[in-house]
Amino acid sequence: MAQDTTGHLLAQAYSPANFRALGHQLIDLLADHLEKAHDPGNQQLINYRDPEDELKFWQNDFxxxxxxxxxxxFFEDILDHSIxxxxxxxxGHQVSVPAPINALAGMVSDILSNGTGVYEMGMASxxxxxxxxxFTAQKIGYPATASGFITSGGTLANLTALLAARAAKAPQQVWTKGxxxxxxIMVSEEAHYCVDRAARILGMxxxxxxxxxxxxxxxxxxxxxxxxxQKAVVDGLTPIALIGCAGSTATGSYDDLGTLADFCEKHHLWYHVDGAHGAAVAFSEKYKHLAAGMERADTIVLDYHKMLMAPALNTALLFKEGHRSYETFIQRAQYLWEAEQSPEWYHSGKRTFECTKLMLSIKVYATLRCYGASIFGKNVDQLYDQAQAFAQILHLAPDFELAVVPEANIVNFRYTGLPREQWDIKxxxxxxxxVESGSFYIVQTVINGERWLRSTVMNPFTNQQHFxxxxxxxxxxxxxxD
Ligand SMILES: Cc1ncc(COP(=O)(O)O)c(C=O)c1O
Incomplete structure (x- = not known):
């Protein structure tokens, strides 16, 4: 094929017949892959290789x-070389186990590649x-004036929210005057590092x-x-925002979001809730109480790719007062839209960091469209319930210690059937x-200076036998x- 004429090669690359044939094979391959994941005889979720070996494999393949x-x-090899x-x-990490409908929706979006930033390049999306x-804003309990958009991940969404806070609250308009x-900003010491990073990017x-x-x-x-x-003010700082965690990354703990709202009102601070992980409880009747008060936030970040069955990255940034979302990036782009400040929701790029953006909405919508509006709540309930069950097993095990009773689906624990001084290293x-054996995937974290094993129940089919x-x-x- 490589020695063929350019025209023929391009025709092959774009051939509907080739796509059809390979596509059918690929769907079969992926369906087999999903079946295998549920086969009790299959105890291997990763064929772990060292980074240098992995690189050599792909250099050779190339x-x-x-x-x-x-x-x-190639697709078979990718499966074999992935977790x-x-x-x-x-x-392990707080990445959703994608409902397969997302993959089908993703295929549609990748063929269309509608850039979404401007209306004509993404009418449907x-x-x-x-x-x-x-729909998400309504579940959160926001008023009808709320409005939001989807962007590429919680990190970017938190940065965008703090930019909005700065546009709203900084005494001098930094966007135009520097x-x-x-x-x-004020934030819990347990907040995700991306909040710290965003504040540094903003020059704080x-x-x-x-x-x-x-x-x-x-x-x-x-x-x-x-x-x-008060100390910040005495030190010559101008606090503009307070960020609440719904839940925190290490332990999944929910801040007292109502009290934080009171404080923000008192001091006229922008109230932002980083709910990348845990704002999804808004979809659950059983667990939404954990985030009570979140609906008072000026902005909320919620990752669809954590609790809501979508593949990464896929994040909502919601504004209680929707019109505020148009004030973050006020720029002229004559070739894209005419009026820079007008609230045209259908030009996604006016409100997002991205210019060209993936058709992210299609995946979230496809899941809701196929399985109904209750599916997200059911997933949250299942994951949080199973985390409680796991915590209970740990609580009863004499040779394990639970770091904190989990509110969310993040369970931190450690093995204690060893001399105390060995706990950390062992x-x-x-x-x-x-991880190297490929039998389980969990991660680790440091809490109060000590190492803990960290697990996040992300798979709705993980049950007590697995724990x-x-x-x-x-x-x-x-x-x-040793
Ligand atoms: C609370 C919280 N905020 C933000 C992030 C970053 O989100 P993303 O990985 O979507 O950029 C995470 C990631 O784990 C998180 O747990």
Missing amino acids: AHAGQEGSALR HLHHPHYI NALERVVTD HGEKLA GSEGIIKIPVDKQFKIRTDLLESYY NGQIRQRL EKLLDNIRSIAPTL
């Missing part, structure tokens, strides 16, 4: 680029985005990130807010062995460590 018949083989989130032993974000006052520096300590449940100490605020080694098996695996690894 030497065969363009050879006949290589496409399906399998659909396996119920995947209890802009309208779907409006439907999906309106920096005036020394601006600051270390001084402008006021980290408030947390209590034993890893929730922001609301009793300290006033003194930290728990790290246990995790490494588990028991994980503990048994850990018990059998521990004595074999």
Whole structure:
């Protein structure tokens, strides 16, 4: 094929017949892959290889680029060389186990490649985005004036929210006049690092990130807010925003969001809730109480790709007062739209960091369209319920310790059937062995200076037998460590 004429090669690359044939094979391959993940005989969710070996494999593969018949083989190799989130032993990072409908929707979006930033380049996707974000805002309990958009991940959404806070609250308009006052934000010391990063990008520096300590449940100490605020003012800072966690990354703890709202009202601060992980409880009758008060926030970030069955990245940024969302980026782009400030929801790019943007809404919409509006709540309930069950198993196990009773689906624990001084190092080694064996995927974190094993129940089919098996695996690894 590589030696053929250019025209023929391009015709092959765009051939509907080739696409049809390979597409059917690929769907079969992926369906088999999903079936295998649920086969109790399959205990392997990753064929772990060292990074250098992995690189060599693909360098060698690349030497065969363009050879006949290589496409399906390539997809098989990708599966063999990737971690399998659909396996119920995947209890690691907070990345959703995508409902397969997303993959089909993704195929449609990748063929269309509608850029979405301007209306004509994404008629359907802009309208779907409006439907999906309106629905999400309604579930959160926002008023009808709320409005939002979808953007590429929680990190970018948090940055965008803080830019909106700055546009709304900084005494000098930084967007047009540059920096005036020394601006600051207040945030829990347990917040995701992307909030810290966003504040630095905004030029606040270390001084402008006021980290408030947390209590034993890893929730922001609301009793300290006033003194930290007053000290910041005395130090010459201008706090513009307070960020609440719905839930925090390490432990999934929900801040007291109502009290944070009161504080923001008192001091006229922008109230932002980072609900990248846990704002999804808005869809659950059983767990929405955890985020009570969230509906008072000026902005909320919610990742569809964490709790809501969508593949990464797919994030809503919602504004309680929708018109505010048009004030973040006020720029002329004559070739895209005429009026820079007018609230045209159908030009997604007016409100997002991205110019060209993936058709993100199609995936979230497809899941709701196929399975109904209750599907998200059911997923949240299942994941949070299973985390409670896992915590209970740990609580009853004499040789394990639970870090904190989980509010969300994040469960931190450690193996304690070893001399105390070995807990830190050996728990790290246990995790490494588990991953390298391919039998389970969990991660780790540091809480109060000590290492803990961290698991997040993301797969709705992970059940108590899997948790028991994980503990048994850990018990059998521990004595074999040096
Ligand atoms: C609370 C919280 N905020 C923000 C992020 C970053 O989100 P993303 O990975 O979508 O950029 C995470 C990621 O885990 C998170 O847990």
